[in-house]
Amino acid sequence: MGDVAEGTRVASAPGRVNLLGEHVDHQGGTVLPIAIHMRTTVEYTPGDAWQISSEDHEPGDAWMRHVEGVIELLEETGTAPAPGRLQIRSTIPERVGLASSAALQVAVAGAVSDLPPWDLALLCQRAENEKVGVPCGLMDQATSACAIQGNVMALDCGSSAFFHLPLPACELYFFPSGIERSLSETPYAERLAEAAQPDSAAARHVATERLRVAEGIALLDAGDLAGFGQLMYASPASLRDDYRCSRPEIDNMVEGLAAVSGVLGARMMGAGWGGGVLVLADAGEQLDGGIRLLTDDGLYRLE
Ligand code: GLA
Numbered sequence: 001m002g003d004v005a006e007g008t009r010v011a012s013a014p015g016r017v018n019l020l021g022e023h024v025d026h027q028g029g030t031v032l033p034i035a036i037h038m039r040t041t042v043e044y045t046p047g048d049a050w051q052i053s054s055e056d057h058e059p060g061d062a063w064m065r066h067v068e069g070v071i072e073l074l075e076e077t078g079t080a081p082a083p084g085r086l087q088i089r090s091t092i093p094e095r096v097g098l099a100s101s102a103a104l105q106v107a108v109a110g111a112v113s114d115l116p117p118w119d120l121a122l123l124c125q126r127a128e129n130e131k132v133g134v135p136c137g138l139m140d141q142a143t144s145a146c147a148i149q150g151n152v153m154a155l156d157c158g159s160s161a162f163f164h165l166p167l168p169a170c171e172l173y174f175f176p177s178g179i180e181r182s183l184s185e186t187p188y189a190e191r192l193a194e195a196a197q198p199d200s201a202a203a204r205h206v207a208t209e210r211l212r213v214a215e216g217i218a219l220l221d222a223g224d225l226a227g228f229g230q231l232m233y234a235s236p237a238s239l240r241d242d243y244r245c246s247r248p249e250i251d252n253m254v255e256g257l258a259a260v261s262g263v264l265g266a267r268m269m270g271a272g273w274g275g276g277v278l279v280l281a282d283a284g285e286q287l288d289g290g291i292r293l294l295t296d297d298g299l300y301r302l303e
Helices: 061-074 100-112 117-132 137-145 188-195 203-223 225-245 248-259
Strands: 009-018 031-044 053-054 086-088 153-158 161-168 173-179 261-267 273-280
Touching: 009 100, 009 188, 031 100, 053 061, 053 137, 053 153, 061 117, 086 100, 100 117, 100 137, 117 137, 137 153, 137 248, 161 203, 173 248, 188 203, 203 225, 203 261, 225 248, 225 261, 248 273
Parallel strands: 053 086
Antiparallel strands: 009 031, 031 086, 031 153, 153 161, 173 273, 261 273
């Protein structure tokens, strides 16, 4: 970002992938996200008025609403930051399911406030709920604010307890589907309301996915990546048939990737209705056409 003027503060926050535990965070379930190397960085220089700019965000005001929402909520909660210039840079592609909005919120809140990481996560989730109008769970903001490099963050969204689980040696790839969307354009809120109804198909997905996550934690802990991969394969069927947030194009991608040698697991990842596919493969396996997320030593790539 070049030279930083006196009084300027810089904060940076990563995007995420989610190994397992889709659409359970808003129902108090446990998720298994991991922070990725792609990040959003915010440089804040206090001044007379707010001046917000980004070369890396799509034209239009959707991303701006995330920035303004965080600032408004800080003002309302009594930690009002002084107005100033916010220069925003990001390497996270938008609208593909890598939680670019959460990283933007966390980086802005981190630059303009002194809140500790967990409080940043809670504030940013609240900003998404109240100011953007998407009733999202806590996974994306908590990962962006609190995850540790090279570890899976096992986050119980019911109790807010979390621990970091080392990722056994493997490869992780993300394959964007090319079908872009933002959460507010999807039936995210509608399906979430259905999931809260005990006998619904959406609730059935939540119940089976929660069991997969519990089993997945034990398998990761035991270093059984092949077993973990099998759980990943079960997740998209449930997301397709019960939660009904997949798309045929994405189901086809999962099927194609599952047939590639060295692939242990693949599943539609993120909120759905677009986004992409997360693939778990044997360590050292090179896959064409996806974004490689880990380095040779198992850590995520730093830029
Ligand atoms: C989005 C939301 C998260 C979570 C996922 C689906 O990323 O922001 O809170 O609900 O969808 O697992």
